[in-house]
Amino acid sequence: MTRELATDIEGFPIAGVFTISRGSRTEARVVRCTVSENGVSGHGECVPYPRYGESEDSVVGQIEAARQEIANGISRADLIAAMPAGAARNAVDCALWDLEAKLSGKRASTAACPIPPRPLQTAYTISLAEPEEMAAQARAHATRPLLKVKLGGKNDAARIHAVAGAAPDSRLIVDANEGWTEENIRENMLAAAEFHVALIEQPLPAGKDEILREIPHPVPICADESVHTAQSLPELAGLYDFVNIKLDKTGGLTAAMELRDRAREMGFGVMVGCMVGTSLAMAPAVLLAQGADYVDLDGPLLLAKDRAHGLSYSGSLVSPPSPQLWG
Ligand SMILES: CC(C)C[C@H](N)C(=O)N[C@@H](CCOc1cc(O)cc2c1C(=O)N[C@@H]2C)C(=O)O
Numbered sequence: 001m002t003r004e005l006a007t008d009i010e011g012f013p014i015a016g017v018f019t020i021s022r023g024s025r026t027e028a029r030v031v032r033c034t035v036s037e038n039g040v041s042g043h044g045e046c047v048p049y050p051r052y053g054e055s056e057d058s059v060v061g062q063i064e065a066a067r068q069e070i071a072n073g074i075s076r077a078d079l080i081a082a083m084p085a086g087a088a089r090n091a092v093d094c095a096l097w098d099l100e101a102k103l104s105g106k107r108a109s110t111a112a113c114p115i116p117p118r119p120l121q122t123a124y125t126i127s128l129a130e131p132e133e134m135a136a137q138a139r140a141h142a143t144r145p146l147l148k149v150k151l152g153g154k155n156d157a158a159r160i161h162a163v164a165g166a167a168p169d170s171r172l173i174v175d176a177n178e179g180w181t182e183e184n185i186r187e188n189m190l191a192a193a194e195f196h197v198a199l200i201e202q203p204l205p206a207g208k209d210e211i212l213r214e215i216p217h218p219v220p221i222c223a224d225e226s227v228h229t230a231q232s233l234p235e236l237a238g239l240y241d242f243v244n245i246k247l248d249k250t251g252g253l254t255a256a257m258e259l260r261d262r263a264r265e266m267g268f269g270v271m272v273g274c275m276v277g278t279s280l281a282m283a284p285a286v287l288l289a290q291g292a293d294y295v296d297l298d299g300p301l302l303l304a305k306d307r308a309h310g311l312s313y314s315g316s317l318v319s320p321p322s323p324q325l326w327g
C-alpha cells in the first residue's frame with residue numbers, strides 16, 4: 001500500500017478578539033493533514049499550542065517525520081507508539097479516521113459511538129475582559145444554557161458576579177487557564193460557589209495543583225492544562241473531579257477515547273473541549289462527546305468564517321458532522 005501525505009497551515013479570522021489569561025487572538029491558526037489512498041482523501045485538523053511547546057513549524061515537522069510510516073499505511077493503534085501525544089498526532093489520527101470511513105463506506109461514528117450520535121448542547125465562551133464588558137457579552141448570549149467564562153486576572157470575583165447577573169438563566173463554567181494563585185484560590189472559589197457556578201476549570205498552574213487536595217471543593221474542579229492522556233490520570237486522583245479532554249492534547253480521537261473511558265472508570269466527570277479551530281477539528285470531538293457531562297465545542301461559533309460543510313449549530317445545539325465534512 002502507498003498513501004500520500006499533505007499538510008497545510010491555514011488561518012481563519014475570529015469574529016472580534018478572543019482573550020484568555022495568556023493573551024489575545026484574532027485568528028485561528030490551524031494545521032490540516034490530508035492522507036490519501038487511491039485518490040480518496042481523509043482530513044484532520046489540529047491547533048499547535050505554544051503553551052505545550054508547539055508551533056506551526058514544529059507540528060508540520062512532526063507530521064513530516066512520520067511520512068514514511070504514513071505512506072506505508074500505519075494503523076491508528078501503531079501511530080500511538082510512532083508519534084508523541086499532541087497536536088501533530090491529532091491531525092494524522094483524525095485524517096486516518098476520515099480516510100478509513102471513506103474507504104470502507106462506513107461512518108466513523110459506527111466505530112466510535114455505541115449508538116448513533118445526537119446533537120449536543122455546547123458551552124459558549126465569554127472572552128476575558130473587564131467585568132462590565134464580560135457582562136455585556138453574557139447579556140448578548142443570555143439565552144444560551146451554558147456559558148464558559150474566561151477568568152485569570154485580578155478581580156475575578158467581580159467578573160463572576162457581573163456575568164451571573166447578566167445571564168441569570170445560564171449555567172456557568174469558569175476557566176482560569178492556570179491564572180489563580182495559592183493566595184486567591186479560596187476567595188475565588190467562594191465567589192464561584194455563591195453564584196452557583198457549575199464547574200471551575202484549571203484554577204492553578206499545572207504542577208502547582210497539589211493544594212487542591214487540601215482545600216474544600218464547594219464547586220467541582222476540572223483539569224485542563226493538567227491532563228493530557230490517560231497516563232495523566234493517576235496523579236490527578238484526589239485533586240480534580242473532572243477532566244477536560246481535547247484531541248489536541250491526547251493526540252487524536254483514538255487516544256481521547258482511551259482517556260475518556262479510563263477517566264470514567266476512575267470516577268472522574270468528563271468534559272470534551274477544544275481549541276480555537278474550525279468544524280473539521282470539532283467533528284471527531286462531537287463523536288467523543290456523546291455522553292459527556294459537559295461539551296465545550298464552540299470553536300466555529302467564535303469564527304467569522306468556518307470551512308465548507310461546517311457543523312450545524314442551532315443556538316448552542318451542535319449536530320454530528322456530515323460525511324462531506326469528516327468521517
Ligand atoms: C473557541 C474557544 C476558545 C474554545 C474553548 N471554549 C476554550 O475555551 N478552549 C481553551 C482555550 C485555549 O485556547 C487558546 C489559548 C491560547 O492561549 C492560545 C491559543 C488558544 C487556541 O485555541 N489557539 C491559540 C494557540 C480552554 O482553555 O479550554
Ligand SMILES: [Mg+2]
Nearest residue numbers: 175201202224
Ligand atoms: Mg480550559
